[in-house]
Structures are given as structure tokens and as C-alpha cells.
Amino acid sequence: MELLDARIERILRAAGRAPSVHNTQPWQVRVHGNRVVVRADPSRQLRHSDPQGREMLISCGAFVLNARLAARRESLLPVVTVLPDPDDHLLVAEIGLRPGPGPDIDELELAVAITRRVTTRSPFDDQPLDADVLQAIQIAAHDEGAVLRLIQPSEPARDQVMSLVRRAEALAAEDPAARGEEKAWTAVAPDRPDGIPQEMLGPWTFDDRSPVRRFLASAGNAQFEQRSTMAVLLTAGDTPRDWIAAGQALERLLLVATTYFVRASFATTVLENPTTRHDLRQALSLDAPPQMLMRLGYGTTPRRTLRRTVEDSVAPDA
């Protein structure tokens, strides 16, 4: 790899802290002077559970949002063109980096939160989130063109959502291809720079209050919070452009949540199965496609999962 500008290297390192499905880190980068080109890497796609590459592009969108914020931290102005080639949806974005003013306090706060944000899979405390904190998190999604729809504990459709989560988990558990794919990316050796190590997989729950992904290697049964705050992230359409927008919205809302010490936990199996995804949309009378299902709450700080090195994510001819 050619010598990268130290600032671009820092930007790419921060971008790589993005959340990604099963920590697949499905992005590849090329650097041309002050231009960073982000491509989705189909060799890291969950071909069976995510045949359209929807979750892959959500993950890449989160990478782009981090890159934008990290650029601001370096006093650079990111000029982002999403999907610059309409015929190539793997070419996620081109990010031009121009000299700019220093970051304002909000930009700096979010850029600093990049390394503090982590996914949790443990039960949360039983403390409800304050309305103004939830509102700030919803505004963050809105700022990136998405909607974070809360599923209130009192909402009757919530039971239906939970039974759809259960159904999707049961169907995936019986699907050898889905299980094989999961096995390749989870319960990995603790020093592997991608995938999720065993100790991070968290417990499973038999109760019907909290949506949790049941990993093959989930460590036992636990009691989850009584009244979890659930939310679903929606985008206007369901195209690669919407999925990249969902990823940027997801990461912005997660970073804002991090600044309030709020953590997120995801249960997206229900959205990987087209039937349960459709049924969830019906159950909640959603007028837009759901992209992520999550719980939000306060709790212990999990360890950070590892990432590939910047060199590893940069394409060889860069």
C-alpha cells in the first residue's frame, strides 16, 4: 500500500469502527489523492441471509457516516456522492475531502463518540429512556432522511412484533444454509479481526419482552429488562440508495445515543426473512419499509469488537 496521508488514515480507521452485520465489515476503499472511494465487498456479504445486499449496504452507509464525521474532525469538508454510478450499486460512495473550517462542537462530540459506540447484547437496566433523549435520537435519524419509529411498551402490536421475531428466529434455526453462514462469522477466535467472538454474543431470552437475536452459540438464558424501548428504522423506499441512507441514519442515531450513554441492541433476523419483514410492516401499519429493529437502553459497557487494519480494507492498487 502506498503511504496514506495521516489524516486519511485516521479517517479510514474511524470509519472502520462502523457497525456491520455480524461484524463482516463489508467495505473496501480506494484512495486517489484527496478522494476516498468506498465499495461494498461482496466477498463479505451474507449471501444467503442477505441476498440483495441490503444489510451489506446498511453497514457501508454507517462506514460513510463515520468517514464524514471523522473528516470534519480533521477540519476537512467531505463532499459525498452516493452511488455515483447508477449501474454499479457496489460503488457505494465517493468522498471528496476539501480543506474546511474546524469542527463545531456537535460534530466533534459525534466524531469522538465513534470509538465509544458499541453494540450490546446484554439485558438493559429497567430505567426508561427520557423523552428528550429519545427525541434527540429520533432527530438524528431524521437528519439523514430516515424515521425512527418507536414501538411503545403499551402498543398492542408489540406482541405481534415479538411473535414475528420468534418465528423468524425459529425459521432461521431450521435453515442449514443460514446456520452455516452464521457459523462462519460468529463465535470466532478472540483475535480474529472480523466476525463476533463467542464472549460477545450475549445470552438468549425465553421471555417475550425483548427482541434478541438467537445466535447458535448464544451463551445461555437471561432475564431481560421488563419494558424495553423498541424502535424500528424506516426509509422512504427500499433501494440500494435507501439502504445506504439507512446505514448513515443508523450510525448517526447510534452516535447521538452514545453521547447520552444510551446503547443499542439489534434483532434483525425478522427483517432478513421477506415474509416476517412483510408481516412486521403490516403489524405496525408502517407506511415505509423497515430496515433495522432495535432495543435502546442503559446498561453495562461491553468490550469493543476488533476491526481489520486500515491496510486490509484498502484495495491493493490504491
Ligand SMILES: Cc1cc2nc3c(=O)[nH]c(=O)nc-3n(C[C@H](O)[C@H](O)[C@H](O)COP(=O)(O)O)c2cc1C
Ligand atoms: C445491518 C446490521 C444488522 C445487525 N443485526 C444484528 C443482530 O441481529 N443482532 C446483533 O446482536 N447485532 C446485530 N448487528 C450489530 C453487529 O453485530 C455489530 O455492529 C458488529 O458485531 C460490530 O460490533 P460493534 O457494533 O460493537 O462495533 C447488526 C448490525 C448491522 C449494521
